[in-house]
Amino acid sequence: EAGVAQSPRYKIIEKRQSVAFWCNPISGHATLYWYQQILGQGPKLLIQFQNNGVVDDSQLPKDRFSAERLKGVDSTLKIQPAKLEDSAVYLCASAQGRNTIYFGEGSWLTVV
Amino acid sequence: AQSVTQLGSHVSVSEGALVLLRCNYSSSVPPYLFWYVQYPNQGLQLLLKYTTGATLVKGINGFEAEFKKSETSFHLTKPSAHMSDAAEYFCAVSDQGGSARQLTFGSGTQLTVLP
Numbered sequence: 001e002a003g004v005a006q007s008p009r010y011k012i013i014e015k016r017q018s019v020a021f022w023c024n025p026i027s028g029h030a031t032l033y034w035y036q037q038i039l040g041q042g043p044k045l046l047i048q049f050q051n052n053g054v055v056d057d058s059q060l061p062k063d064r065f066s067a068e069r070l071k072g073v074d075s076t077l078k079i080q081p082a083k084l085e086d087s088a089v090y091l092c093a094s095a096q097g098r099n100t101i102y103f104g105e106g107s108w109l110t111v112v
Numbered sequence: 113a114q115s116v117t118q119l120g121s122h123v124s125v126s127e128g129a130l131v132l133l134r135c136n137y138s139s140s141v142p143p144y145l146f147w148y149v150q151y152p153n154q155g156l157q158l159l160l161k162y163t164t165g166a167t168l169v170k171g172i173n174g175f176e177a178e179f180k181k182s183e184t185s186f187h188l189t190k191p192s193a194h195m196s197d198a199a200e201y202f203c204a205v206s207d208q209g210g211s212a213r214q215l216t217f218g219s220g221t222q223l224t225v226l227p
Contacts (some may be wrong), residue, residue, distance in 0.1 A: 004155070031213075040121075042202050042217030043156070056214065091155060099214055103148075103155035 002026065004104035006092050012110045018080035021107040025073070025094030031055075032069055033101065034077050043091055049075065071092040082111045114139045114205045116218035124224040131175075131190040133221045135203035138159065138184065144159040146204040146215065147177055162186065173197070197226045 005024040013019050025032050030051050035043035037070065048055040051072040060067065064083070069075040080085055089106040117127040119134040137143055142175040143167040144163050154193045160171025173196075186203060200222050 032212075040219070042116075042204075042219045043215075044217070045214060048214060073118070093156075095213060099160055100161070100174075101213060101215060105155040107155070 003092050004102055006017075006090075006094055006104040006107050008019075008107060009105065010110075011110045012112060013082055015084055016081040017110035018078065019109060020076055020078045021083060021090050021092075023075045023077070023092030025075070025092070026096075026102055029096045029102075030072070031095045031097075031101075032075050033091075033093040033095075034067055034075070035093065037091055039088070039108070046077070046090075054104050065095040079109075082109075084111050087111045103108060114207065115172050116203050116205050116216060117210070117223050118201075118203050118218035120221055121219065122222045122224065124226060125193045126226045127195055128192050131188070131193045131197065131223065133150060133188040133201050133203075133223065135177075135186045135188065136184050137186060137203070137205045139207065144206045144213070145177075145179060147171065147175070147186075147188050148202045148204060148217075150200045150202065150220075152199075157189070159201075168217055193196065193223075193225045195225050195227065198223055205215045 017098045032049040034046045037043040046060045047057040049069040067077045091106045093101050093103045095101040115138045117136045146161045147159040162179045170176045175190045200220045202220045203218045206213045
């Protein structure tokens with residue numbers, strides 16, 4: 001069974017530029033999550049989708065971050081404009097119902 | 113609201129020694145508890161989880177954890193550390209309700225295994 005796929009794995013951008021991360025969840029998983037993991041901290045939930053609807057985006061900085069999950073499968077997380085403090089690993093995860101949550105390998109963002 | 117506190121951001125043990133990583137949680141409802149491991153440049157992998165039933169749960173790679181409600185703890189142990197156990201470990205909590213889980217993570221413990 002294929003795992004959660006994320007791309008790109010690594011990205012370096014200048015502040016005020018934009019960046020987009022893509023996630024393909026495990027086939028059949030209705031729930032998709034985006035987490036932000038800053039160096040030295042635990043992952044923090046940014047947004048949770050159920051199929052193509054948003055369940056929770058209370059911690060998403062909506063002035064600069066946006067996410068969508070068209071057709072209830074793939075998802076894209078966008079940051080525009082990026083700030084230095086956005087340097088982090090962006091983890092995508094998926095689950096089916098209340099079963100185990102599986103994580104991708106993450107997209108590493110450095111903002112300079 | 114739920115929260116997790118992991119005591120000790122860095123733990124060092126000798127190869128073959130006992131591994132003990134501490135986790136305390138706060139939850140207003142009965143919790144589900146998890147331990148995840150993260151190897152360098154990789155995502156999170158589930159080690160073990162407590163949902164209901166037996167309070168001592170066994171996971172992969174010889175790890176186990178015990179849910180102690182009276183102490184609000186879910187400490188992770190392994191009798192004998194191996195070099196391959198060096199990684200970062202995260203404790204997480206979720207509530208029991210709803211159609212999908214939402215995990216709240218602790219800040220992590222970096223485990224170093226000394227030869």
